[in-house]
Amino acid sequence: MSEAELWVAEHSQGARFRVAARPNAGRNAVVGLHDGALKVQLNAQPEKGKANKALIAYLAKALGVSRSELSLVAGQTSRTKTLAVDGLGAKELAARLRRVLGE
Numbered sequence: 001m002s003e004a005e006l007w008v009a010e011h012s013q014g015a016r017f018r019v020a021a022r023p024n025a026g027r028n029a030v031v032g033l034h035d036g037a038l039k040v041q042l043n044a045q046p047e048k049g050k051a052n053k054a055l056i057a058y059l060a061k062a063l064g065v066s067r068s069e070l071s072l073v074a075g076q077t078s079r080t081k082t083l084a085v086d087g088l089g090a091k092e093l094a095a096r097l098r099r100v101l102g103e
Contacts, residue, residue: 007036008094014069014086015093019059021079023051028058030100037080038097052076059083062100063093 008017018037025041032039044054052072060067065085075081085093 006033006038006094006097008090008097010090011084014084014088015090016073016082016084017093017097019055019081019083021051021055021081028054030062032101035080038100049076052081055081056083063088063096 006017008015010016020034020037020039022039022041023044023046025043027041027043029041030038031041040055040059042051042054042058044051056067056070056072060070063070063085065088069086069088071084071086073082073084088096
């Protein structure tokens with residue numbers, strides 16, 4: 001994975017990245033990349049924020065950060081979301097995302 005394939009950017013508190021979420025899946029899993037976003041399937045329903053909460057919990061564990069360090073900053077009702085990770089720079093976040101992708 002190159003940085004051109006996955007959008008990761010610095011922000012004032014850490015780094016941001018994009019996620020293409022697919023709710024109502026059979027299980028939670030990272031399944032690859034889609035248009036510069038990490039493609040994640042979730043077994044939660046997209047109602048009352050359940051899928052967003054499941055996404056935060058799943059990715060926090062996968063990235064080795066606490067849930068309070070990971071936040072949804074854009075796309076609350078969209079399948080394409082932007083998440084921020086406090087305390088990690090873009091290079092470290094990209095490295096952790098590569099591990100999550102199995103690269």
